[in-house]
Each structure stands twice: as structure tokens, then as C-alpha cells.
Amino acid sequence: MHPALVIPEIVLLILHSGLEFSDVVNAALVCRTWSEWALEVRWRAFKIPIRAVIQVLAPVESIPYGMYAFQGEIAQVQWRRFVETSKKITSIVVDCKLVPTIQGKFLFAEKTHGGAPFPNLRRLEILPHLTNWSTVSLFAVPSVKEVRMEAKFPNAGALVAMVDKYLPFSKLSLESLDICLPDQSDWLPDIRRYPSLAQLTCHISEIRPKTWKIIGNSPNLTHLSIREEETSVRDDGEWDGVSVKLPALRKLVFANETKSSESAILHSVMADLEILQFDLPRGPSKSHQTILAHLAISSPRVRLERVYSVL
Structure with a gap:
């Protein structure tokens, strides 16, 4: 073995260079010294x-x-x-x-x-x-800051x-919550329990007024990303009277554009939104002008970003 490969700084640099889990396990089989370092990386990095x-x-x-x-x-x-x-x-x-x-x-x-x-x-x-x-x-x-449910x-x-309901999340100071429930539209956890929550990612079937109101219960939310599965057009009547305030929100991302996402934006008050991003499988929507006109009142610095994907 080359002498350089028993220098801790060099070996640890290699092990922390984005190796796959199987590569780290194989590294642990090289020798006793490498085993100790590789197992350390395995516990910490994966x-x-x-x-x-x-x-x-x-x-x-x-x-x-x-x-x-x-x-x-x-x-x-x-x-x-x-x-x-x-x-x-x-x-x-x-x-x-x-x-x-x-x-x-x-x-x-x-x-x-x-x-x-x-x-x-x-x-x-x-x-x-x-x-x-x-x-x-x-x-x-208590040390947990990020939770993902799928x-x-x-x-x-x-x-x-x-x-x-039963998990003692009240003792957690969550900063990031990622919910992947592509078959659900009416359920999100009670995020009022997490006053420190700054980043929320949701993969749900469709944005409904109920779920949008739940999202509005997080006053310190700065980053919100939503992916919808459904693309059906619903009657805007169900959004009548809905007004959600997101005072701290700086970046809002929709992984696709639906009638529901447009309704959610138009029934929101965003104090100082900086980035509105749509990841679209098609060209710009005619509704963008309506959305930007609505946001211009409360978020004059908002910038629209479009990320087009090819299906």
C-alpha cells in the first residue's frame, strides 16, 4: 500500500468525496485502519x-x-x-x-x-x-431539525x-419538513407545533383550501415547495373567502402549474416574496400576468423564474 494511503487526512478526504454506500463498505474491508475510518464515515454521512x-x-x-x-x-x-x-x-x-x-x-x-x-x-x-x-x-x-415523511x-x-397525533413532535424544534403523500390532498401535519419551521416541501395530490390554510399556520416559513399530482380544473368557488398570510415567505416553488396553484397564490398575502418559481413541462402560462399583478402589491421585488422540463 502506498504510504499516502495511511495518512488520515488523505483517506478521510477520499471517503468524504461523495462515495456510494457500497464503496465505503468496501473501503472498510481494506485493512483495520481503513475499517475504523470507513465505519466512522458510514455512521455520519449516510x-x-x-x-x-x-x-x-x-x-x-x-x-x-x-x-x-x-x-x-x-x-x-x-x-x-x-x-x-x-x-x-x-x-x-x-x-x-x-x-x-x-x-x-x-x-x-x-x-x-x-x-x-x-x-x-x-x-x-x-x-x-x-x-x-x-x-x-x-x-x-430534541436534536432533530429535519423530518421527511413518505x-x-x-x-x-x-x-x-x-x-x-401520537409522536411527541412538541419537543422538536423542526426547521425543515418534507411530506410526500401523492395520494392525499386534505392532510398535512399540524405545523403550528413547529414555530421554528422555515422550509416546507409537499408532494400531494392537489392543493385545496384546507391544506393551504394549514400551510398558513407557519408564520416563519421562508421556503415553500409544492408538487401536485392532479391537474383537474376545479370551480374557484371553493376558494371564496380564503385568505392565507405568509409574512416571512421569500421563495415559493411549484413543481408544476395547475388551476389550484394559481388559486392558492391569488388567495394569499405574501409580505415580501422574492422568488416565484414554476417548474413547467410546457411554455409560459397566460395566468402569470394575473399572478404577478396580484403579487406586485405586497411583493414588489418578486422575480418569476420558469424552469422548463422536457417530458
């Missing part, structure tokens, strides 16, 4: 499935109904090793169900064995159709609503 996290603590076995359980009790030495490893983790994917007793074991171990896990966890990705609220709550630690079948909105 989204870690919770099964991989839990298996650091104790052996896990699969049981019926798609759930996982510990094979034994948690010893003090195991918990301390687990907490030390958890300090390296910054992003977790909650993609399975853990039996309810695991939550009790976590809380018991934290009190008796010393140390709370995941002090540096910043990003939580939740797949509600694969997990449950008790599992998610284990990882909803569900992939029609009744997933009910599952995500359950997570939102």
Missing part, C-alpha cells in the same frame, strides 16, 4: 436504517406481523457502546416496526445504564406504511396522521 442501528445494541429477531424484537435483555456495557455509536449518527430512516416492549427497554436502559442516545441526530426519515408511532418516538430526539398507498394519510 441515512441509516433503524435495524442497523438497533443491531448495534443487541441481536434482533423478526417476529410475525412484520415486527422486530430483541433476543435478550440490554446489558449496561451494551447500552454504553450503543450510546457511543449513536453519537456518530446524523440521519436515520425509520422503516420497520419494533415491538412495544423495546420502547420500555430503551427508557429503562437510559435511566439505569446512563446516557441518552442520538444526541447529534439531525434528520429523521419516516416511512409510516412500514412503521408505527411507538417506533418513531424512540428517535424523535407514504406509498392510498390510505397512508391515515397512518401518517396517526404518527403526527
Whole structure:
């Protein structure tokens, strides 16, 4: 091996250069020194499935109904090793169900064995159709600033609503929330719980007055991005009387342009919007002049950006 490849600064620079997960794992097999560095990068730089996290603590076995359980009790030495490893983790994917007793074991171990896990966890990705609220709550630690929820079948909105209802998000100071529910139009989490929320990304079936009002409950929102699945034209009558205030919003992005997105803008008061962006699969819309005329009153600095995509 070349002498340069045992210099920590050089090897870590390589490992942090955007390698794929499999490449980092292969690097861990080169030698003992590289293994230590590569595993460090693996924990810090990649989204870690919770099964991989839990298996650091104790052996896990699969049981019926798609759930996982510990094979034994948690010893003090195991918990301390687990907490030390958890300090390296910054992003977790909650993609399975853990039996309810695991939550009790976590809380018991934290009190008796010393140390709370995941002090540096910043990003939580939740797949509600694969997990449950008790599992998610284990990882909803105060350090989390970004949450992404993605569900992939029609009744997933009910599952995500359950997570939102029971999950102790009140202890989180969320700054970024990404919701991917392409089959839902009438559900978003109660974002009034997150006064620090600055960035919201939504992938929903269609913007409706109800969802637009929910978005308006976040007074500190500065960046909002919305992708709609539906392109049907609805009667504007359902928007009568709707007025949503977004005083801090600086950038508004619509990943496609629909009648609903136009209605949402025209029924909003945006104090100082700077960028309105449409990612369009076609040419400019005639409604842009109407939209800009509406925004010119409250947001004289607004700039319209069009990003055209070829289908």
C-alpha cells in the first residue's frame, strides 16, 4: 500500500468525496485502519436504517406481523457502546416496526445504564406504511431539525396522521419538513407545533383550501415547495373567502402549474416574496400576468423564474 494511503487526512478526504454506500463498505474491508475510518464515515454521512442501528445494541429477531424484537435483555456495557455509536449518527430512516416492549427497554436502559442516545441526530426519515408511532418516538430526539415523511398507498394519510397525533413532535424544534403523500390532498401535519419551521416541501395530490390554510399556520416559513399530482380544473368557488398570510415567505416553488396553484397564490398575502418559481413541462402560462399583478402589491421585488422540463 502506498504510504499516502495511511495518512488520515488523505483517506478521510477520499471517503468524504461523495462515495456510494457500497464503496465505503468496501473501503472498510481494506485493512483495520481503513475499517475504523470507513465505519466512522458510514455512521455520519449516510441515512441509516433503524435495524442497523438497533443491531448495534443487541441481536434482533423478526417476529410475525412484520415486527422486530430483541433476543435478550440490554446489558449496561451494551447500552454504553450503543450510546457511543449513536453519537456518530446524523440521519436515520425509520422503516420497520419494533415491538412495544423495546420502547420500555430503551427508557429503562437510559435511566439505569446512563446516557441518552442520538444526541447529534439531525434528520429523521419516516416511512409510516412500514412503521408505527411507538417506533418513531424512540428517535424523535430534541436534536432533530429535519423530518421527511413518505407514504406509498392510498390510505397512508391515515397512518401518517396517526404518527403526527401520537409522536411527541412538541419537543422538536423542526426547521425543515418534507411530506410526500401523492395520494392525499386534505392532510398535512399540524405545523403550528413547529414555530421554528422555515422550509416546507409537499408532494400531494392537489392543493385545496384546507391544506393551504394549514400551510398558513407557519408564520416563519421562508421556503415553500409544492408538487401536485392532479391537474383537474376545479370551480374557484371553493376558494371564496380564503385568505392565507405568509409574512416571512421569500421563495415559493411549484413543481408544476395547475388551476389550484394559481388559486392558492391569488388567495394569499405574501409580505415580501422574492422568488416565484414554476417548474413547467410546457411554455409560459397566460395566468402569470394575473399572478404577478396580484403579487406586485405586497411583493414588489418578486422575480418569476420558469424552469422548463422536457417530458
